[in-house]
Amino acid sequence: MKLPEAQLAVLEAASANDAQPIDRLAEETDLDPPTVAGAAFALEEEGLVGVTERVETSVTLTDEGHEYLDTGLPEIALFEAAREADGETDLGSVIEAADLAGPQVDIALSNYARKGYGTIESGTVTADADADPDADPERRALAALAGGESIADESVLDRLASRNLVERHETTHREVRLTDDGITALMEGVETADTVGQVTPELLTTGEWEDVEFAEYNVEADAEEAHGGRTHVLRRTAERVKDVLVGMGFEEMDGPHVDADFWINDCLFMPQDHPARTHWGRFEMDQPTEIDDLPEDLVERVRAAHRDGVGPDSDGYHSPWEAEFARELALRGHTTSLSSRYLSGFEVGELEPPQRFFSVEKVYRNDTLDATHLLEFFQIEGLVMAENLSVRDLMGTFTEFYEQFGITDLEFKPTYNPYTEPSFELFGEHPVTGEIVEIGNSGLFRPEMLEPLGVDCDVMAWGLALERLLMLTHGFEDIRDVHGTLVDLDFLRNAEVVY
Ligand SMILES: N[C@@H](Cc1ccccc1)C(=O)O
Numbered sequence: 381m382k383l384p385e386a387q388l389a390v391l392e393a394a395s396a397n398d399a400q401p402i403d404r405l406a407e408e409t410d411l412d413p414p415t416v417a418g419a420a421f422a423l424e425e426e427g428l429v430g431v432t433e434r435v436e437t438s439v440t441l442t443d444e445g446h447e448y449l450d451t452g453l454p455e456i457a458l459f460e461a462a463r464e465a466d467g468e469t470d471l472g473s474v475i476e477a478a479d480l481a482g483p484q485v486d487i488a489l490s491n492y493a494r495k496g497y498g499t500i501e502s503g504t505v506t507a508d509a510d511a512d513p514d515a516d517p518e519r520r521a522l523a524a525l526a527g528g529e530s531i532a533d534e535s536v537l538d539r540l541a542s543r544n545l546v547e548r549h550e551t552t553h554r555e556v557r558l559t560d561d562g563i564t565a566l567m568e569g570v571e572t573a574d575t576v577g578q579v580t581p582e583l584l585t586t587g588e589w590e591d592v593e594f595a596e597y598n599v600e601a602d603a604e605e606a607h608g609g610r611t612h613v614l615r616r617t618a619e620r621v622k623d624v625l626v627g628m629g630f631e632e633m634d635g636p637h638v639d640a641d642f643w644i645n646d647c648l649f650m651p652q653d654h655p656a657r658t659h660w661g662r663f664e665m666d667q668p669t670e671i672d673d674l675p676e677d678l679v680e681r682v683r684a685a686h687r688d689g690v691g692p693d694s695d696g697y698h699s700p701w702e703a704e705f706a707r708e709l710a711l712r713g714h715t716t717s718l719s720s721r722y723l724s725g726f727e728v729g730e731l732e733p734p735q736r737f738f739s740v741e742k743v744y745r746n747d748t749l750d751a752t753h754l755l756e757f758f759q760i761e762g763l764v765m766a767e768n769l770s771v772r773d774l775m776g777t778f779t780e781f782y783e784q785f786g787i788t789d790l791e792f793k794p795t796y797n798p799y800t801e802p803s804f805e806l807f808g809e810h811p812v813t814g815e816i817v818e819i820g821n822s823g824l825f826r827p828e829m830l831e832p833l834g835v836d837c838d839v840m841a842w843g844l845a846l847e848r849l850l851m852l853t854h855g856f857e858d859i860r861d862v863h864g865t866l867v868d869l870d871f872l873r874n875a876e877v878v879y
Contacts, residue, residue: 381565381568381569381570381571381573382570382571382572382573382574383423383570383572383573384419384422384572384573384575384576384595385572385573385577386409386411386415386577388571388572389409389411389419389425389840390405390409390411390416390419390420390423390556391423391428391429391558391565391566391570392566393405393408393409394423394429394556394557394558394560394562395557395559396558396559396562396563398557399555399556399557400556400557400775401553401554401555401556401691402417402420402553402554402555402556403413405420405556405852413604414601414603414604415577415720417554417601417602417603418598418601418603420554420556420596421598421600421601421602422595422596422601422723423562424859425598426561427559427562428559428561428562428565429557429559429562430556430557430559431554431555431556431558431843432555432557433552433553433554434552434553434554434555434556435550435551435552435553436550436551436552436553437549437550438548438549438551439525439530439531439537439546439547439548439549440525440546440547440549441522441525441526441545441546441547442544442545442546442547442673444544444545445522445525445540445544445545445546446526448522448545449522449523451527452492452519453491453516453518453519453522454478454480454485454487454488455487455488455491455492455495456495456497456513456516456519457478457479457480457488457490458474458475458478458480458488458489458492458497458505459498459507459511459513460478460513461475461477461478461495461758462474462476462478462497462498462505463507463818464477464505465477465507469504469505469506470503470504470505471500471504471505472503473761474505480560480742481759484578487543488744489817491543492505495506495511495515495516495518496511497511498511499648508734510820512657513549513820515872516545517533517536517572517807518536518539518540518545521533521536521537522540522545522546525546534602535827536598541675544745546692550851552602554602557745567736573595574592574593575592575593575594575595576592576593576594576595577594577595579594581679582696585589587592589615596827607873610872610873612862612872613850613854613862613871613872613875613876613877614758614847614850614862614863616874616877617846617849617850617853617877617878618740618846619749620759620785620848620877620878620879621740621760621849622738622740623630624781624784624785625633625738625760625762626779628736628777629736629737630736630737630762631735631736631737631738632737632738632739633718633719633721633722633727633737633738633739634718634739634760635715635717635718635721635727635739636712636812637639637711637712637741637742637744638665638706638709638710638711638712639671639709639710639717640670640671640674640706640707640709641657641662641705641706641707641708641709642671642674642679642682642706642707643650643708643717643720643721643833644710644712644716644717644720645715646682646701646706646713646831647666647682647708647717647720647724647799647829647833648687648716648720648798648799648829649685649686649799649826649828649829650798650799651686651697651699651798652686652705653698653699653700653703653708654798655699655784657712660671661745661746661747662710662711662713662746663710663711663744663746664709664710664711665708665709665710665711669708669709670704670707670708670709671707674703674706674707674725675726675830678724678726678832678833679703679706679832681831681832681834682706682832683701684832685828685829685831685832686699687701689828690827690831690832691827691830691831694827694828696828704800711744712743712746713743713744714743714744714759714761714843715739715741715759715843716761716762716799716841716843718737718739718741719737719761719841720829720833722737722763723825723830723833723835723839724764724833724834725833725834730834731765731835733765733766733767733837734764734765734766735763735764735765735766736763736764736765737758737762737763737765738761738762738763739759739760739761740759740760740761740846741758741759741761742756742757742759743756743757743758743759744756745757749860751857751858751859751860752817752848752851752859753859754847754859754863754864755861757845757847757859758821758845758846758847758848759843759845759846760842760843760844760845760846760849761841761842761843762777762841762842762844763825763839763840763841763842764777764839764840764841765835765837765838765839766837766838767837767838768838769824769838769839769840771802771804771824773840774804774822774823774824774840774842775790775797775804775824777788777840778806778822778828778842779819779854782808782849784879785849785852786852786853786878787808787852787853789808789809790806790807790808791806791807791808791816792804792805792806792807793805793807795821795823797823798819798826799823799826799828799829800822800823800824800825800826800841801823801824801826802823802824803823804822804823805818805820805821805822806818806819806820806821806822806823806842806844808818808848808852809852810851810852810855810857811852811855812855813857817852818845818848819844819845819848819849819852820842820843820845820848821842821843821844822841822842822843822844823839823840823841823842824838824839824840824841825838825839847859847862847863849863853878854875854878856868856871
């Protein structure tokens with residue numbers, strides 16, 4: 381008989397008298413446990429070994445379980461307070477005496493009567509004189525588990541698991557034992573087959589792979605879980621957003637993350653003494669501090685618009701405007717800096733309408749970190765340059781875009797930006813909390829912005845938050861689940877992009 385190398389090694393290491401665990405065979409044969417398991421399954425199919433399985437459950441305390449191990453179960457705290465209070469008492473004061481707050485109150489109430497600690501009725505609580513919290517099976521089980529003991533009573537474990545105080549983990553143990561046929565085969569002599577179990581770099585480089593025979597693959601064999609690398613769901617959603625926008629006729633813009641305040645703010649008719657330009661928490665550059673090339677004539681037109689406005693109907697800010705400030709470098713707080721670069725003709729030459737541009741890129745803001753704010757996030761920037769645009773074009777574009785991600789309940793709210801009029805904030809509904817979440821800001825660029833840039837048709841534009849889009853499509857509530865050190869790895873391993 382001929383067998384592939386790994387199978388022969390396992391067959392020889394297996395014993396007829398003692399069932400051997402996979403790990404021990406792996407040690408003995410110097411093979412990986414998954415290889416041994418695979419070989420054992422193959423041998424089992426040939427009737428040469430028997431494989432038995434045993435599923436072992438281990439139980440560990442959750443964070444909440446550990447907390448109650450230290451501080452005591454809420455229902456016991458309630459019982460002790462009620463007993464102290466001597467008989468029938470007002471529920472509110474007992475809860476207070478028990479030092480219970482938030483969700484612990486509900487936890488205490490829902491377990492109190494069930495566990496025979498007493499009754500709670502129309503605002504009064506009684507303590508059962510015979511109840512013994514020291515004998516509380518859940519309390520004892522928590523302590524025993526923490527001490528490494530196991531708990532035989534499944535119903536107590538079920539209860540603790542349903543209270544989310546413990547977690548069960550299952551591991552499958554396999555043992556291999558030689559069969560009579562296996563013994564006979566060994567006695568008759570088994571040789572190594574010429575079949576190859578695995579492709580190696582040598583087989584590939586020498587070309588030998590063409591002549592060898594490969595062992596059959598057992599796709600049912602148990603194998604270790606392998607988490608390969610994978611593109612982050614946010615990055616994949618960014619790619620999907622780009623595909624959708626390209627499909628809608630948009631071209632991608634590209635430009636610097638660190639840019640002159642001129643492109644980030646001045647071109648957008650943001651006055652230099654606007655509180656946002658100091659309080660926005662710009663991340664300004666230490667080195668170098670300023671840009672060296674700005675188109676002089678454009679700088680002059682932007683300065684004039686800020687000082688005096690454009691055309692007969694417009695008024696400027698009449699406040700100081702310094703070219704030095706315009707040249708200062710900072711991390712961009714929005715990608716609308718790219719729109720001003722493109723619209724000015726600076727990036728790809730003068731643009732003739734109609735034009736559509738977008739970018740899906742990082743922006744940086746000195747915000748306070750919380751569940752919906754990060755110091756850097758991705759903005760979906762876009763602009764449409766054409767004759768006679770209206771708010772309906774803007775709304776129609778958003779409706780078409782968000783539909784591609786299954787978001788069909790957009791809401792619009794008028795807002796104010798120095799560079800757009802009218803301006804609209806966009807909202808969508810969070811699929812889990814039902815909360816209305818802001819997902820973007822938009823509007824039609826004002827003449828005070830467009831005229832200095834040399835654009836004489838309409839331009840509608842927007843900045844949408846990619847992370848917020850992902851929140852709506854995937855239902856997570858904290859942006860830190862996908863970014864940074866607190867990420868939910870399981871979520872990232874399994875999340876798919878919504879199409
Ligand atoms: N720049 C705005 C978005 C926006 C872009 C273009 C027009 C209107 C609004 C922001 O960062 O929120």
